[in-house]
Amino acid sequence: MLVLQHIHYAYSQSDSLSDISLTINAGEAVAFMGPNGSGKSTLFKLINGLIQPSAGQYYFKDQLVDTRFLKKPTQATALHRAIGFVFQNSDVQLFNETVRAELAFGPEQMGLAPDVIQQRVNDCLALLQIEKLADRVPYQLSGGEKKLVALGSVLTMNPEMIVLDEPFNGLSAAYQALLIRLLQQLNAAGKGILIASHNLAQVKQVAKRLVVFNENHQVTHDLPLTKLKQKPVLQQTLALL
Numbered sequence: 442m443l444v445l446q447h448i449h450y451a452y453s454q455s456d457s458l459s460d461i462s463l464t465i466n467a468g469e470a471v472a473f474m475g476p477n478g479s480g481k482s483t484l485f486k487l488i489n490g491l492i493q494p495s496a497g498q499y500y501f502k503d504q505l506v507d508t509r510f511l512k513k514p515t516q517a518t519a520l521h522r523a524i525g526f527v528f529q530n531s532d533v534q535l536f537n538e539t540v541r542a543e544l545a546f547g548p549e550q551m552g553l554a555p556d557v558i559q560q561r562v563n564d565c566l567a568l569l570q571i572e573k574l575a576d577r578v579p580y581q582l583s584g585g586e587k588k589l590v591a592l593g594s595v596l597t598m599n600p601e602m603i604v605l606d607e608p609f610n611g612l613s614a615a616y617q618a619l620l621i622r623l624l625q626q627l628n629a630a631g632k633g634i635l636i637a638s639h640n641l642a643q644v645k646q647v648a649k650r651l652v653v654f655n656e657n658h659q660v661t662h663d664l665p666l667t668k669l670k671q672k673p674v675l676q677q678t679l680a681l682l
């Protein structure tokens with residue numbers, strides 16, 4: 442579904458992504474780990490078409506994602522519908538007056554019928570156990586509540602792949618467990634899951650493949666999580682992230 446070939450990205454002079462090549466198939470659950478500032482969020486922004494590579498190619502469903510691709514509204518919309526992005530900072534993602542409106546916004550933009558939208562919103566409120574927040578102002582919610590609403594606003598669009606940047610940050614232990622179960626269910630239902638996290642124990646419960654960055658913004662490892670026990674040094678490094 443996604444193919445990245447020799448991707449570089451630089452915000453200014455030096456690379457924040459350095460020669461990244463990855464293929465991610467539909468329905469895969471992949472974890473991205475690495476030190477702070479190694480490039481995980483930058484990669485997610487690039488996958489979502491928010492930034493474009495300084496060098497290299499990014500293909501989404503065999504189509505080259507470049508400035509020309511993203512300038513065509515139908516293509517950009519197809520990308521944004523297929524890949525739901527839950528940002529590290531929920532504040533950049535929430536802008537509606539109520540949680541209910543926030544969850545309805547995506548499906549409304551897709552032109553779905555009002556009763557379908559209502560059903561999706563109610564289903565997602567229940568799935569995330571946030572029914573009690575439905576009429577609250579998203580901006581006034583706690584950090585953890587905002588994160589759940591941001592995820593809900595993505596899930597109502599029923600994306601093929603969900604990209605989550607540090608989704609467990611700020612969540613209570615109970616909500617972390619709920620999120621893990623939910624991501625497992627979504628993956629079992631065929632949704633692709635890409636997750637950036639510093640928590641190996643949680644990552645192991647959600648993902649089946651692990652991609653590791655180093656401080657030079659390169660991918661150093663790309664392996665099935667079942668193979669991690671054969672790499673004690675890597676395991677130790679990841680446990681300390």
Ligand SMILES: Nc1ncnc2c1ncn2[C@@H]1O[C@H](COP(=O)(O)OP(=O)(O)OP(=O)(O)O)[C@@H](O)[C@H]1O
Pocket residue numbers: 452453457475476477478479480481482483484
């Ligand atoms: N908007 C920006 N402008 C300039 N440099 C940036 C910007 N965003 C990120 N960077 C730099 O790009 C590099 C990669 O950052 P990125 O946020 O992708 O790392 P990360 O692996 O997600 O880190 P963390 O684990 O701390 O979230 C870092 O050196 C960072 O300082």
